[in-house]
Amino acid sequence: MYAFDIETPTTIADAVAALKADEAQPLGGGQTLIPTLKARLAAPSKLISLARVADMQGVSVAGDTLRIGGATTHATVASDAAQSYPGLAALAGHIGDPAVRNRGTIGGSIANNDPAACYPAAALASGATIVTDTREIAADDFFVGMFETALAEGEIVTAVSFPIPQAANYQKFVQPASRFSLVGVFVAKYADGVRVAVTGASEGGVFRWTEAEQALSSDFSADALKDLSVSADGMISDLHGTGDYRAHLVKVMTGRAVKAAG
CATH class of the missing domain: 3.30.390.50 (CO dehydrogenase flavoprotein, C-terminal domain)
Incomplete structure (x- = not known):
């Protein structure tokens, strides 16, 4: 590893402002980013942790839509979505191992768009809407290619809304x-x-x-x-x-x- 600064904002607005700094990079659960830093495949000078942003936490249901905050961990999705969207909860409950599920986040997974990650398939098959700090993007338009999404520089995934299927x-x-x-x-x-x-x-x-x-x-x-x-x-x-x-x-x-x- 190497020396870098880290900030832990508590609001979306503060997180977005912090990401405007030179070489700043968002940090979700770190399940992809931290190994990347260890391998020196990336070297941002500042990490902006999203783990304490309250408005990006939790699972809620309104009508036939399940909304999950971008900083919500896989373990929380597995437990809190079990009644409303059991297919999605089961997916979350089988990601990696307990350590990964308790640190990794849905927003980080979708934003990274690893070609073998599980959440992108759930979002695309569900016709989900990816909510960012500036707009809403249909899943069909969000996933552009391997490790590529429609996110602009500095834009963060604040929530994902899933229409609940039959x-x-x-x-x-x-x-x-x-x-x-x-x-x-x-x-x-x-x-x-x-x-x-x-x-x-x-x-x-x-x-x-x-x-x-x-x-x-x-x-x-x-x-x-x-x-x-x-x-x-x-x-x-x-x-x-x-x-x-x-x-x-x-x-x-x-x-x-x-x-x-x-």
Whole structure:
């Protein structure tokens, strides 16, 4: 590590103001940023911790919408969203290990947009709205590519709003060493149709499998997928699995998610 300053603002306005400093960088739970600093892949002179910003904490429900503060930990989502959105709560409860779940935050995960992170799939499949300090961004417009989002410099994720589905489930094929998703699929059924989002598989990051959405909107069963296939073009190919293998897993995990969602 190296020397840097850290600030702990307690309001969104103070956090935004602090981020205007040269080389300042926001710090959520630090599950990605701290290892990056240790490896000296980044060297900001100041970190702005969002952990004490009260307006970015907690889980609440209004009507058919679940709102989660950007600084809310995975463990809190797992416990406090269990009644309103059990599919999302179950996803949060299986991220990493207890240490990660008690430090990592939903805002940090979504803002980082790791290609194998779980929350981006949930946000995209749910048609969530990402709330920042300046605007609201539909999930379909937020995730631009691998490690890329629509966030402007200095903009922070203050909350995420999830329309609560009729049924939902997330299935991931875990890469044992990292516990990230080799392939993860989130399926969410709404009155106007089904949305399916895939993480861990594509070189372009999280994406929607539209062919599966169309089939499942007509017949919400794993049998609806039997004649579908996923192209291996653009899929990640590495020591953990080829592009063809990941393409195969997308269909398998989608079927499992549909069965589990019921």
